[in-house]
Amino acid sequence: xxxxxxxxxxxxxxxxxxxxxxxxxxxxxxxxxxxxxxxxxxxxxxxxxxxxxxxxxxxxxxxxxxxxxxxxxxxxxxxxxxxxxxxxxxxxxxxxxxxxxxxxxxxxxxxxxxxxxxxxxxxxxxxxxxxxxxxxxxxxxxxxxxxxxxxxxxxxxxxxxxxxxxxxxxxxxxxxxxxxxxxxxxxxxxxxxxxxxxxxxxxxxxxxxxxxx
Ligand code: SF4
Numbered sequence: 001x002x003x004x005x006x007x008x009x010x011x012x013x014x015x016x017x018x019x020x021x022x023x024x025x026x027x028x029x030x031x032x033x034x035x036x037x038x039x040x041x042x043x044x045x046x047x048x049x050x051x052x053x054x055x056x057x058x059x060x061x062x063x064x065x066x067x068x069x070x071x072x073x074x075x076x077x078x079x080x081x082x083x084x085x086x087x088x089x090x091x092x093x094x095x096x097x098x099x100x101x102x103x104x105x106x107x108x109x110x111x112x113x114x115x116x117x118x119x120x121x122x123x124x125x126x127x128x129x130x131x132x133x134x135x136x137x138x139x140x141x142x143x144x145x146x147x148x149x150x151x152x153x154x155x156x157x158x159x160x161x162x163x164x165x166x167x168x169x170x171x172x173x174x175x176x177x178x179x180x181x182x183x184x185x186x187x188x189x190x191x192x193x194x195x196x197x198x199x200x201x202x203x204x205x206x207x208x209x210x211x212x213x
Contacts, residue, residue: 008153008169011201015181018200019188022180026050031106031131032098033057036066038126039090039118044081052078063104066095090118110136122159126179135172138163139179143186150190152206 024046026037041049074088094116113124128134140159148154154165170178189195202208
């Protein structure tokens with residue numbers, strides 16, 4: 001009989017075996033690009049974000065560039081990814097805040113990141129893990145939110161509480177890969193109407209029976 005931690009670890013082990021490549025994820029070359037790309041990625045696909053940021057990152061290279069951006073121009077430049085008005089405001093606001101309070105640099109502390117417009121805990125955990133190698137928590141995005149209760153890793157529906165539950169089963173060095181493997185599995189197999197018959201963890205998943213009837 002497996003403990004809950006062993007159960008969670010076995011799920012991650014199978015995902016690693018099943019998915020040699022994680023992603024696609026947003027493309028970035030420095031912490032500022034990662035931050036901008038991640039904020040833009042809400043409610044859209046990585047592919048669309050990468051199409052938009054290719055041109056955006058050529059033009060806007062520093063926090064000051066975003067701070068000084070003409071908001072109507074910025075809206076036009078990111079129009080194709082949706083929610084462009086609010087996202088343009090976030091980008092300009094991020095530039096202004098970074099320039100005014102953080103010497104134009106992306107801060108390396110969770111509390112500081114959370115003061116930036118459009119940056120919630122999920123985004124902050126990802127920036128810290130990917131850009132700075134700091135594992136402050138598991139980023140609970142829409143896929144992690146859907147998969148965790150299905151897999152019996154949490155009884156909660158609130159992202160904060162799901163994060164706390166997952167962090168009992170996984171160790172800090174695993175925090176980023178948990179997020180990325182869950183996203184990959186959530187995009188490929190454990191979709192809205194899950195493909196349980198071909199799932200690599202169906203024997204470990206308490207929801208498999210429910211979906212396979
Ligand atoms: S068995 Fe079905 S519900 Fe469970 S993780 Fe796999 S696809 Fe998702």
